[in-house]
Amino acid sequence: MASLTMTRWQLLRYVVAENPLSLAAFLLFAALVLLALIGPWIAPFDALASNVGAPLSPPSMAHWFGTDSLGRDILSRVIIAARLDLGIAVAAVGISCILGGLAGAFAGYFGGWTDRIVGRLSDTIMAFPLFVLAMGIVAALGNTVANIVIATAIINLPFYIRVARAESNVLRNAGFVEAARLAGNGEVRLLFHHIIPNILPPMTVQISLNMGWAILNAAGLSFIGLGVRPPAAEWGIMVAEGAQYIVSGEWWIALFPGAVLMLAVFCFNLLGDSLRDLVDPRRRT
Amino acid sequence: MLTTILKRLLGAIPNLIGVIVVTFLLTRALPGDPAAFFAGASGTAEAVEEIRKKLGLDKSLPEQFIVYVRDLASGDWGFSHATGQPVLTELTTRLPASLELTLAGLFLAVIVAIPLGILAATRPGSWIDHLCRGIATAGVSLPTFFTGLLLAYIFYFLLGWAPPPLGRLDPYLSAPPTVTGFYLIDSLIARDFEVFIGALKQLILPTITLALFVLAPLARMTRASMLGVLSADFIRTARASGLAPTTVLFAYAFRNALLPVMTTLGMVFSFLLGSNVLVEKVFAWPGIGSFAIEALVASDYAPVQGFVLSMALLYVLLNLTIDIAYGFVDPRMRVDG
Amino acid sequence: MSALLAIENLSLEFRTRSGIVRALENVSLQLPEGGSLGLVGESGSGKSVLSFAVLGIQDAAATVTGGTIRFADKDLLADAGSAMKNMRGRELAMIFQNPRVALNPIRQVGQQIEDVLRRHTALRGAAARARAIECLADVRIPDPERRYTAYPFELSGGMCQRVMIAIALACKPRLLIADEPTTGLDVTTQAAIMRLIRDLGHEKGMATLLITHDLGLARDFCDRLAVMHAGHIVESGATETLFRAPAHPYTAQLVRATPVGQDKLENLASIPGNLPDLRRSDLPPCRFSERCELRGDACATALPSVDVSTGHLVACHHPQLRTRP
Ligand SMILES: Nc1ncnc2c1ncn2[C@@H]1O[C@H](COP(=O)(O)OP(=O)(O)O)[C@@H](O)[C@H]1O
Ligand code: SF4
Ligand SMILES: [Mg+2]
Numbered sequence: 012m013a014s015l016t017m018t019r020w021q022l023l024r025y026v027v028a029e030n031p032l033s034l035a036a037f038l039l040f041a042a043l044v045l046l047a048l049i050g051p052w053i054a055p056f057d058a059l060a061s062n063v064g065a066p067l068s069p070p071s072m073a074h075w076f077g078t079d080s081l082g083r084d085i086l087s088r089v090i091i092a093a094r095l096d097l098g099i100a101v102a103a104v105g106i107s108c109i110l111g112g113l114a115g116a117f118a119g120y121f122g123g124w125t126d127r128i129v130g131r132l133s134d135t136i137m138a139f140p141l142f143v144l145a146m147g148i149v150a151a152l153g154n155t156v157a158n159i160v161i162a163t164a165i166i167n168l169p170f171y172i173r174v175a176r177a178e179s180n181v182l183r184n185a186g187f188v189e190a191a192r193l194a195g196n197g198e199v200r201l202l203f204h205h206i207i208p209n210i211l212p213p214m215t216v217q218i219s220l221n222m223g224w225a226i227l228n229a230a231g232l233s234f235i236g237l238g239v240r241p242p243a244a245e246w247g248i249m250v251a252e253g254a255q256y257i258v259s260g261e262w263w264i265a266l267f268p269g270a271v272l273m274l275a276v277f278c279f280n281l282l283g284d285s286l287r288d289l290v291d292p293r294r295r296t
Numbered sequence: 297m298l299t300t301i302l303k304r305l306l307g308a309i310p311n312l313i314g315v316i317v318v319t320f321l322l323t324r325a326l327p328g329d330p331a332a333f334f335a336g337a338s339g340t341a342e343a344v345e346e347i348r349k350k351l352g353l354d355k356s357l358p359e360q361f362i363v364y365v366r367d368l369a370s371g372d373w374g375f376s377h378a379t380g381q382p383v384l385t386e387l388t389t390r391l392p393a394s395l396e397l398t399l400a401g402l403f404l405a406v407i408v409a410i411p412l413g414i415l416a417a418t419r420p421g422s423w424i425d426h427l428c429r430g431i432a433t434a435g436v437s438l439p440t441f442f443t444g445l446l447l448a449y450i451f452y453f454l455l456g457w458a459p460p461p462l463g464r465l466d467p468y469l470s471a472p473p474t475v476t477g478f479y480l481i482d483s484l485i486a487r488d489f490e491v492f493i494g495a496l497k498q499l500i501l502p503t504i505t506l507a508l509f510v511l512a513p514l515a516r517m518t519r520a521s522m523l524g525v526l527s528a529d530f531i532r533t534a535r536a537s538g539l540a541p542t543t544v545l546f547a548y549a550f551r552n553a554l555l556p557v558m559t560t561l562g563m564v565f566s567f568l569l570g571s572n573v574l575v576e577k578v579f580a581w582p583g584i585g586s587f588a589i590e591a592l593v594a595s596d597y598a599p600v601q602g603f604v605l606s607m608a609l610l611y612v613l614l615n616l617t618i619d620i621a622y623g624f625v626d627p628r629m630r631v632d633g
Numbered sequence: 634m635s636a637l638l639a640i641e642n643l644s645l646e647f648r649t650r651s652g653i654v655r656a657l658e659n660v661s662l663q664l665p666e667g668g669s670l671g672l673v674g675e676s677g678s679g680k681s682v683l684s685f686a687v688l689g690i691q692d693a694a695a696t697v698t699g700g701t702i703r704f705a706d707k708d709l710l711a712d713a714g715s716a717m718k719n720m721r722g723r724e725l726a727m728i729f730q731n732p733r734v735a736l737n738p739i740r741q742v743g744q745q746i747e748d749v750l751r752r753h754t755a756l757r758g759a760a761a762r763a764r765a766i767e768c769l770a771d772v773r774i775p776d777p778e779r780r781y782t783a784y785p786f787e788l789s790g791g792m793c794q795r796v797m798i799a800i801a802l803a804c805k806p807r808l809l810i811a812d813e814p815t816t817g818l819d820v821t822t823q824a825a826i827m828r829l830i831r832d833l834g835h836e837k838g839m840a841t842l843l844i845t846h847d848l849g850l851a852r853d854f855c856d857r858l859a860v861m862h863a864g865h866i867v868e869s870g871a872t873e874t875l876f877r878a879p880a881h882p883y884t885a886q887l888v889r890a891t892p893v894g895q896d897k898l899e900n901l902a903s904i905p906g907n908l909p910d911l912r913r914s915d916l917p918p919c920r921f922s923e924r925c926e927l928r929g930d931a932c933a934t935a936l937p938s939v940d941v942s943t944g945h946l947v948a949c950h951h952p953q954l955r956t957r958p
Binding site for chain 2 (some may be wrong): 028040081131133137138139140141142143144146147148150151152223224228230231232235236237247250251253254257258259260262265266269270273276277282295
Binding site for chain 2 (some may be wrong): 786
């Protein structure tokens with residue numbers, strides 16, 4: 012065990028040395044999480060208050076990221092938004108991972124009808140362009156943040172189902188599972204005590220690979236006016252608010268939230284890649 | 297070959313049914329009274345009642361489903377309250393604009409990503425390899441709507457190289473007579489080069505925006521798949537037989553590397569169709585994406601559902617095409633029986 | 634007259650992330666026109682690396698650090714340019730193990746033969762096709778017209794190996810290198826393929842270099858043997874002599890480990906120890922010394938090349954000179 016963790020550590024050091032960006036991504040990730048946690052206390056202004064500065068004023072010492080058309084401080088809004096953006100993504104991915112993981116584990120373990128139904132469900136979701144399906148779901152369920160979370164969770168389901176299904180299908184016949192079965196453990200107990208704990212590492216990798224995409228989808232939905240409603244601060248909707256001013260040269264309104272969104276997604280994607288290298292070095296590309 | 301195609305066609309049917317069932321469920325999932333939603337904010341009580349009858353909401357769910365499918369098949373996709381037109385008409389007139397943009401984006405992505413992936417795979421560890429990895433990670437991190445705005449700001453506002461990001465054609469030019477609905481093609485058919493150039497200029501920025509996003513998975517896959525194939529035994533045989541390096545690279549390695557790339561094309565199309573909606577909004581592109589967004593904002597649901605369904609059908613069709621094309625490239629898929 | 638293929642003191646190394654792999658060191662061997670030489674040794678001893686170097690298809694990480702390879706009096710290493718490119722596949726040809734994956738999976742086998750014909754001959758169109766079908770018939774493939782359009786996945790392993798031989802022989806090469814040609818085939822097919830290679834070699838007056846870890850196979854097939862161990866040729870000589878009087882301890886062990894006639898498998902000795910890691914910087918001059926029972930003090934000095942008898946060379950400080958009855 013000790014030697015295993017040693018090699019993990021060595022591998023971690025190797026991954027970081029190989030790709031210094033991983034380290035940068037990890038620091039950025041820590042900063043984002045911090046923002047989401049303590050954002051409201053460090054934001055220099057009230058994110059929702061109008062006219063804390065002159066409307067549409069460019070970045071200055073008082074307002075580092077400038078102000079928007081209502082005179083709101085963009086820096087404060089960008090900071091406050093971290094909690095909502097990350098919150099939506101984490102909630103969606105969490106729901107998706109739990110439901111998809113369970114469905115996939117059952118399908119892979121029991122096979123037969125369970126497998127066919129789960130497979131059909133997953134195929135049906137994948138038969139849609141996923142962002143478009145999310146649009147349709149939010150439109151049908153109603154225009155709320157909760158429904159954005161649900162829609163994002165649904166379009167992420169197939170990825171977790173696939174991973175969990177493949178893993179549990181292999182583990183089902185593994186030696187230690189066979190031994191536990193002979194020891195008289197029931198199928199459901201086997202599933203929860205022996206299969207699912209072993210599915211967790213690949214699921215973690217999948218989570219980190221999907222997180223960036225989930226953030227992008229949620230922000231995309233609010234960009235087109237779904238879910239998050241003004242005056243709430245959220246990166247996608249802030250870019251949408253700034254969009255009309257781009258052509259008249261007021262670039263800062265859309266640029267800062269957009270850039271932070273991009274950095275956040277980039278950071279999650281880099282972390283996902285590094286984590287995959289760590290867990291499964293064979294799949295390095 | 298024919299049997300293979302037929303088999304693929306049959307294989308697409310479950311997905312087709314799945315798509316229709318899901319869109320049907322989405323129309324019924326509307327919170328509150330779906331009839332009221334379909335009638336729109338300004339719908340009168342009679343209108344609501346009429347829609348309730350028309351949707352068959354007084355019937356059982358399976359009966360409603362049959363009515364739904366029958367209506368779809370007969371081209372009755374409901375009405376748009378904003379324009380007063382049948383949804384199907386609205387969609388078909390706007391579809392070419394979306395398709396032209398999507399295909400242009402795909403085309404650009406493919407002609408950049410595939411050579412990039414090949415170069416990266418043939419020179420592992422070189423600067424072009426690092427560039428390829430960088431693009432692959434950065435590309436999928438780009439919020440399309442943000443890159444679009446950024447490009448518009450730089451190339452329209454700052455540099456003045458691009459036309460204003462407003463639609464398919466400058467207002468002072470008139471659209472070419474419709475043949476295919478693609479302005480680039482129609483203007484060439486009409487030999488109207490001014491319109492061709494105008495349409496091309498409008499197309500460039502949204503195309504780049506789209507391409508940047510889907511370039512990443514394509515380049516990544518091409519690189520990985522080329523790397524795998526280049527170390528395969530049969531490549532060594534080809535080199536040992538003295539075949540020219542270009543023959544080895546293209547006729548032998550690339551054609552084989554194409555197979556895994558083709559299987560990811562489905563995912564690429566999923567990305568492409570989704571980002572298309574966002575790009576259309578940024579560039580005020582008069583396609584079905586902007587149409588759906590306008591309808592969403594106006595709580596006009598029939599067009600939104602029509603949009604989701606048409607995109608899904610288009611996607612099923614694209615996947616089917618990829619499947620069949622795959623059969624042409626890979627003889628192993630062609631075994632009949 | 635000079636040999637068709639003459640390798641002198643060839644050294645080759647791989648520069649890898651984890652260090653320099655000294656895969657070949659001072660390798661020398663000769664093969665006369667029309668002769669057959671067996672290159673034997675355990676898996677990992679450098680046989681494939683050597684043959685790839687002859688064809689100039691080695692990995693990009695490989696560097697030749699010394700020595701020469703001459704083929705028909707042309708220096709292949711100096712001539713790495715177009716002369717070599719035109720000879721590869723035409724005068725020197727090669728076939729590989731696992732034939733089912735050594736052919737392009739999505740190209741008709743006939744077309745794969747034609748690709749080679751088009752590269753090296755003036756044949757085009759129907760003439761090229763006819764010649765390709767002839768090549769298939771040459772390797773005793775029944776119904777060659779129909780097989781022309783087959784894909785590798787539609788053929789058995791033995792058939793695929795025949796196709797590969799057809800590709801290799803399409804341009805009537807003077808040397809055929811067969812790298813473990815029977816690995817991955819079932820036993821009856823193995824015999825048929827070996828017979829085919831021998832018969833074609835005789836018919837066409839072609840020299841063959843048979844690479845194998847199976848000394849028995851080499852014995853049935855080759856006039857001469859060269860024994861390879863960890864990137865060194867430790868012994869070479871006439872097949873007959875090597876079996877009767879192996880002079881190098883490694884060869885002796887290999888011979889003892891090879892079933893002869895009615896030998897029972899239990900009677901066979903296995904070779905203790907493993908090949909040394911070729912990345913080590915402290916590789917001893919004799920790379921067999923860590924597995925050798927006869928090691929003495931002299932063994933830490935540079936290896937001699939001892940002429941045991943005419944045409945029988947051994948690289949060892951304590952060659953076993955006694956002759957077995
Ligand atoms: N591309 C390579 N990079 C590093 N080492 C290599 C490479 N190819 C072969 N080697 C090393 O060269 C040695 C000989 O390999 P090979 O010629 O394949 O043995 P065999 O005798 O079984 O054909 C092995 O130790 C192998 O690890
Ligand atoms: S040189 Fe010495 S160590 Fe090497 S094989 Fe001969 S006797 Fe053994
Ligand atoms: Mg070998």
